[in-house]
Amino acid sequence: MFRRRLKKKEVQEFPNTIEGFGYIVKENGEIRSKENDESYNFDYIPKDRPYNELRYKAFIDLVGDLVEEKLQAEPLGFKKTIVPTNADPSSDEPYSYIFMTPNALTTTDRLLLLIPGNNTRIGQWTRRAMCDDNLINGSMIQVATLAKERGYETIILNPNGIYWYDGKAREMPPLTHMNFVMLPENEGPEVHCSYVFDKFISKVKAENIVAMTLGWGGFCLTQLLNEHFDFFKNKVKAVAMADSTHSSDLIEGDDKRIWIRSHVLNWAASNNTRGEPLKDTRLGCDSLSSGDELAEFTVTHCIEDMVRFIDTKMGDYVPEEVDDEIIREEDLQAEEEELNERVHVIDIH
Known part of the structure; x- marks a missing residue:
């Protein structure tokens, strides 16, 4: 009787630099192939999805490292703040972190909160x-730069970095094994946001707070609204959402629903003209088209509009108003001309 010999699973090794993958990061931020100037090619080996997914994960990890480096470098200067607050990074206990600009907790003026969607x-x-x-x-990076130019301090939440394995907090559970633990006191995106609120946001001195959210981040924010309405009512001036997954049915009370109606605007993936109002009553706030049916590009394509909405709510931007008197005068003139034309026709007959 012959025993089948199991083949040892081959461990895939990938380059440890973006350039090693054959790509460069241009000065304008585009990541392009050194060979043909095209964006990242997922199907590196056709029809081998498992390999391509591993390769992409290794590549995107390097991109993530670069993003964190740029956020922490000048002129943005974000600082890591450990969560849970009692965790010791020098030990083996699980920990993660959020990003804050140096004066985020102490400024008495402006503060921006950024809450991403899932799996990032x-x-x-x-x-x-x-x-x-x-x-x-x-x-x-872009919105943090725009915020700095407008005098904001910023807090970036990390609702996905809650899976601890291989000595690091990660944004998704492992694909090949189940040997992981959830980050203590941060066992889910909503729990993380609630923890960060209790430990940090609730203690800020800023009197003018705004927020930007994507996807599930919008749901997390509405849960904070339910739990801390007095804080929102007194301090939060505007929330710009993208493809939010929250529902007005889960908003507790008419007072909070009224607040959302007047303080929140959502941009949603749609191939309608960008900025065109969308009929969607689920959210309890107005929703506008992103101009692109792919949700991955809602923020990138609408960032200027989202910032302008916040600017408007903060009084930094005044939309052009049409003079009603001029319109009325033009209407009256048109009506008068139409009436004269009718009189002229009658006279002729």
């Missing part, structure tokens, strides 16, 4: 936007 590393909007479009606006 801290400081990122979507992986696809970073690879296909641009590293700067596909991550939170």
Whole structure:
């Protein structure tokens, strides 16, 4: 009787630099092939999805490292803050971190909160936007830069970095084994956001707070609204959402629903003209088209509109108003001309 010899699983090794994969990061933030100037090619080996997924993960990890480096470097200067707050990074106990600008907790003026969607590393909007479009606006680097120019301090939450294995907090559980633990006191995106609120956001001195969210981040924010409405009512001036997954049915009370109606605006993936109002009553706030049916590009394509909405709510931007008197005068003139024409026709007959 012959025993079948099991083949030892081959461990895949990939380059440890973006350049090693054959790509460069241009000055404008585009990640392009050195060979043909094209964006990242997922199908490196046709019809071998498992290999291509491993290769992409290794590549996107390097992109994530670069994003974190740029956020922490000048002029943005974000600092890591460990969560849970009692964790010791020098030990083997699980820990993760959020990013804050140096004066985020002490400024009495302006503060921006950034909450991403699912399956992304801290400081990122979507992986696809970073690879296909641009590293700067596909991550939170662009909006953090715009915030700094407008005098904001910023806190970046990390609701996905809650799976601890191989000595590191990661944004998704492992694909090949189940040997992981959840980050203590941060066992889910909503729990993480609640923890960060209790430990940090609730203690800020800023009187003018705004937020930007993507996907599930919008749901997390509405849960905070339910739990801490007085804080939102007194301090939060505007929330710009992208493809939010929250529901007005889960908002507790008419007072909170009224607040959302007047303080929140959502941009949603749609191939309608960008900025065109969308009929969607589920969210309890107005929703506008992103101009692109792919949700991965909602933030990157609408970032200027989202920032302008916040600027407007903060009084930094005044939309052009049409003079009603001029319109009325033009209407009256048109009516008068139409009436004269009718009189002229009658006279002729």
